[in-house]
Amino acid sequence: MSPMHSFVLTTMACTLATAGLAAQDRLETNPFAGDSAAIVAGMGQFRQRCADCHGTDARGVRGPDITQVWSSGRTDGGLFQTVRRGVSNTEMPAFPAPRTSDRDVWQMLAYLRTLATAAPTEPPPGDAEHGALLFESECAGCHRVNAEGGRLGPDLSRIGSSRSREVLVARLRTGVDESRPGFQPVTITPESGPAIRGVKKNEDLFSVQILDTRQRIQGYEKDQVRSVVDGPRSLMPVFGPQRLSDADLNDLVRYLGTLRGFDPSVPPRPPVVF
Numbered sequence: 001m002s003p004m005h006s007f008v009l010t011t012m013a014c015t016l017a018t019a020g021l022a023a024q025d026r027l028e029t030n031p032f033a034g035d036s037a038a039i040v041a042g043m044g045q046f047r048q049r050c051a052d053c054h055g056t057d058a059r060g061v062r063g064p065d066i067t068q069v070w071s072s073g074r075t076d077g078g079l080f081q082t083v084r085r086g087v088s089n090t091e092m093p094a095f096p097a098p099r100t101s102d103r104d105v106w107q108m109l110a111y112l113r114t115l116a117t118a119a120p121t122e123p124p125p126g127d128a129e130h131g132a133l134l135f136e137s138e139c140a141g142c143h144r145v146n147a148e149g150g151r152l153g154p155d156l157s158r159i160g161s162s163r164s165r166e167v168l169v170a171r172l173r174t175g176v177d178e179s180r181p182g183f184q185p186v187t188i189t190p191e192s193g194p195a196i197r198g199v200k201k202n203e204d205l206f207s208v209q210i211l212d213t214r215q216r217i218q219g220y221e222k223d224q225v226r227s228v229v230d231g232p233r234s235l236m237p238v239f240g241p242q243r244l245s246d247a248d249l250n251d252l253v254r255y256l257g258t259l260r261g262f263d264p265s266v267p268p269r270p271p272v273v274f
């Protein structure tokens, strides 16, 4: 082979390799990273579409804090897919094309990246192991984690992925203002005997099905009971400082933060430090 030929071949091989890499790159790195106009556009989009759940500063409201997602080892490409597809069986919706373009998603991620903070060097407050013991004694009667525990409250196996620390603290300290479907408190007064409290599982014009506080599913015909009244309070107790000290609260919330899913085929995410 002449030197010229081998030069051409080498150049071609390099070009092909570079083209291959570029396609790969497009999937894995954000084309708008660091682009200030894109970041401003992304901020606008983020405020409109994401801030309700994640907060304007992305530190979490109803949804989790997502300022640390990069530090937990996620890639741009992976996050792009999370936003596109949502997280199934959670409140995280999908943002499909064409309503949300690739460009929109990348711009929002470019903005989010500017909010990413270095993982705090301070260890997060609280002792998760002690928190697990508290959970066992105070909470497991009503809440399941990894298929164990009571059913009066929602399954908390993923609660660390789905709520911010602040939301968890507020839920424990000040209670729930609005009950979620399936957990609405209800009081039934039969024709005779004491009132029965529970959470409402189903209701139609004529009947109501509840899970009572002894965790038995019970059905009632409305015309066979004296009254069916919503409320008065969520069955989730308020854990004030007398019932749960600040130190215990920290331990418990630290433990809740470690609960990140229970599907054994999905390896748990490395905990996002909050």
Ligand code: HEC
Pocket: 046, 049, 050, 051, 052, 053, 054, 062, 063, 064, 066, 069, 079, 082, 083, 087, 090, 091, 092, 093, 095, 108, 158, 161, 162, 163, 272
């Ligand atoms: C209706 C509420 C809601 C909206 C709107 C919403 N999210 Fe989420 N998001 C969630 C919840 C809840 C989770 C946690 C899901 C879980 O349990 O893993 C989540 C998870 C995420 C995650 C994954 C975090 C991780 O650790 O893997 C990212 C990234 C994310 N959201 C970005 C966005 C972006 C960007 C938008 C706007 C385009 C958005 N979200 C809109 C509720 C929401």
Ligand code: HEC
Pocket: 135, 138, 139, 140, 141, 142, 143, 152, 153, 154, 159, 163, 168, 171, 172, 176, 178, 179, 180, 183, 184, 185, 199, 234, 235, 236, 237, 239, 252
């Ligand atoms: C008597 C039963 C009961 C006990 C005990 C209880 N909970 Fe609850 N919890 C509930 C119910 C019912 C709900 C649903 C509240 C609603 O929507 O009204 C709930 C809701 C919650 C939520 C909100 C879930 C979400 O998806 O946002 C969290 C977090 C929570 N509980 C944590 C705890 C922790 C931690 C403890 C122990 C310190 C505890 N609960 C003890 C019944 C209980």
